[in-house]
Amino acid sequence: MTVEEDLTRISAPQAPSGAAPQAPPEAAPKKSSTKETLEDYTLRFAPRSYRRWTPAVVGASALGGIAYMADFSIGAGIGLTHGTGNALLAIGVAALIIFVSGFPLAYYAARYNVDLDLITRGSGFGYYGSVITSVIFASFTFIFFATEGAIMAQGLRYAVGLPLWLGYLASTLVIIPLVIYGMKTLAKLQSWTNPLWLVLMVAPLVFLVVKDPDSVQRWLAYGGEEGGALNTAAVMLGAGVCLSLMGQIGEQIDYLRFMPPRTADNRRAWWTSMIMAGPGWVVFGAIKQALGVFMAVYILDAVGSAAAVEPIEQFTGVFKELMPSWLIVPLALVLVVLSQVKINVTNAYSGSLAWTNSFTRVTKRYPGRLVFVLVNLGISLILMEADMFSFLNNVLSFYSNCAMAWVVTVATDILVNKYLLRLSPKQPEFRRGMLYAVNPVGVVSFLASSLVSIAVYFGLFGAELRPYSPLVAVGIAVVLTPLMAVLTRGKYYLRRTDDGIDEPILDSEGNPSATRYPCVVCEESYERPDLTAAATGGTICSLCLSTDRGGEHVLPAQLA
Structure with a gap:
């Protein structure tokens, strides 16, 4: 049926x-x-009549969306620059911040069946105020689509000699037919491909460690380009890159909004799936980043630092130790292509939701989600052709300030303004007419947090403070969000x-x-x-x- x-x-x-x-x-x-x-309830509450999946299916589908390979590149880039010790600390700091800030957002999405834009509207931003954050989220999706598309193109060039520009085009076009039909198709795609993806990624690394246990010691001892001494500035610089992934919670929520009602019978499964597929995504992401450092160190002498951050080179280098030569390149290519498809259907899907939300509210016209699938993919293709991958960590470091300002502002509004101060309505509201156009609580906090942290990142407050721009973004959002709620007495949350x-x-x-x-x-x-x-x-x-x-x-x- x-x-x-x-x-x-x-x-x-x-x-x-x-x-x-x-x-x-x-x-x-x-x-x-x-x-x-x-259309997959693009601008709507996701109705119970459509939410026929079990918590486990929704959770597995959401976790399938974190199969991206960018984590390996991000971890490798941090590790090669700052050393393994600093990289692991950076990854841990970022993971902790992402988990804590992502928990309330994931809970609200799963409990009330609304996406992150709809949550943002009623959590401090207002009906039109959240258009800003929708654009921020849409930017996240096309930046990471371009990153994953570039990784797939690198794999195609390595395996079959396809020119990069043609690989970029192929990695974009292959996504279109998969993303049209929304959650029903995505759930099947993620569930069916998860086992193969896990085997291809995990098994070779386990065998490598068993075969060459000294590789672990070499990885832990690696000092990087800067000598390897533990350094707070290096840790925070690395954490800033990892924190750019904070926007990933929005993509997890695009699955979690289809969770079934929480009942006495499914309570344990509901909470497990919500936590694992919501804020818990970052645990898997952190592991992949750490593995990225490990593989980059392992193949560094053979391929050089420039190639060591490319996942196709990393996995090919690992596979060479374990299997016949004729099987190495095909399996590495399958892993890279499978990962790229799994994440980029989510990037395209979530980006189309974000663009549609913004466009419809501003213009009061609804062109349909498919239009913005094509818009998002077009922007991604331009970024790929412009070789964004070569300066990926710089792009992510800058972007992370905006992502953190947004997510931490909303999370603080839920945890503090809703549950502690009780100045924000506990139940999320998203409907036009019920909300004020703009709520200064979230908008002011977000703008102050993002603008000041970006200024710190570009050194306007001195070179010594530059590595700490992520902490500035988080700190300002945590402090200013409840302060604004108190100053406005919660007046601008509900129009009715x-x-x-x-x-x-x-x-x-x-x-x-x-x-x-x-x-x-x-x-x-x-x-x-x-x-x-x-x-x-x-x-x-x-x-x-x-x-x-x-x-x-x-x-x-x-x-x-």
């Missing part, structure tokens, strides 16, 4: 008294259901506290309600969290409200 048939056969409970009458799901035209499935529908958004177990209501504009039925009352009567879905150019359906501001 298809997802479209699932959507139309579900029987929903009756609407409460006083609410708009409920439209039966089977009344929805098949064509519209198919379109909605293809009543959405005009009698039934609560959450059911008795605290999960988003599955009751369906009809939209007066598109005449389709949607689950309770996606709708508000329309100023003109009846209920209206979040997408139709977003594209209401005249604003006649938007509820007026609520009187104090």
Whole structure:
């Protein structure tokens, strides 16, 4: 049975008294259901009727998205420059910050079934204020798409002699047919390819360590270009590169928003999957970065420092120790291509969501997600052709300041402003009319954090402080976010506290309600969290409200 048939056969409970009458799901035209499935609830709450996967399937799919090879390059670059000791400390510091800041975001996505942009709107930024962070996230996706595409092109050049420019094009075009159909296809792709990817990546390294145990000692003793002494500045410079990956939590959330409701029966599996596939992604990322240092040190004498940061060279060098020569290049190429495809379908998918969110809110037009799949891939291809890979660590160090400012601001709003100060509404709000256009709490904190940390990174406050720009970004966001909430007394979070529908958004177990209501504009039925009352009567879905150019359906501001 298809997802479209699932959507139309579900029987929903009756609407409460006083609410708009409920439209039966089977009344929805098949064509519209198919379109909605293809669009994968781009700007919406992900309804219970679509979330048919178990926590384990969602978690495994999300972890499949971290199969990228950039971690090996990032770790290698840090290790060759600063030495293994400094690199491992840098990786650990960054992983701790990413885990702590990613936890509340992942929890909110899995619990309330909304993506990171929708969470950001109600966590300090406002309806239009989060457009800034959507662009930041979209930038993350095309930067890392370009990185992974470049790695695949390097593999194709190494294995079959394909020119780099043609490899860049091939690595872009192969993603398009895979990313069109959204979560349903991505879940299958990640689940089916995870076992092969794990075997190809892990088994050779285990055999290498068993065969050559001294390789571990050589790795730990490697001093790098700077001599190897432990140095706080070197650790923070390395951590700044690793922290550029903080935006990865947004891609994890694009899977986690499809988690099923948390119940007494699935509670343990739900929490395990949320933690492992949410903030827990960074544990796997940190391991890959450390392995990148190990492989770079192992092959350094044979290939030189320039090639030692390329994953195709790293794995080929490892495979040479373990298997026949005729098998080395094909297996290394399979690993690189498989990893690139697994992550870049996620990069393209998440980037299309971010661009669509921004464009629709600003223009009040909805061109469809596929348009922005092509936009995101076009930008990525330009970056690849411009040889971004050759100065990757510099790009990531600069970008990490913006990513940290955004993620830490939202995480602080959830942990401190929502749960400790209780100045921010605990339940995430994303619907137009319910939020102020701009909330100074998040916007001011984000801008101050990113701009000051970027200034520190470029040495405007002295060369001595430059390595500490990541700590500046984190510190300002942690302090300024609650301070702004206190100064504004939480006034700019909600424009309205009543959405005009009698039934609560959450059911008795605290999960988003599955009751369906009809939209007066598109005449389709949607689950309770996606709708508000329309100023003109009846209920209206979040997408139709977003594209209401005249604003006649938007509820007026609520009187104090």
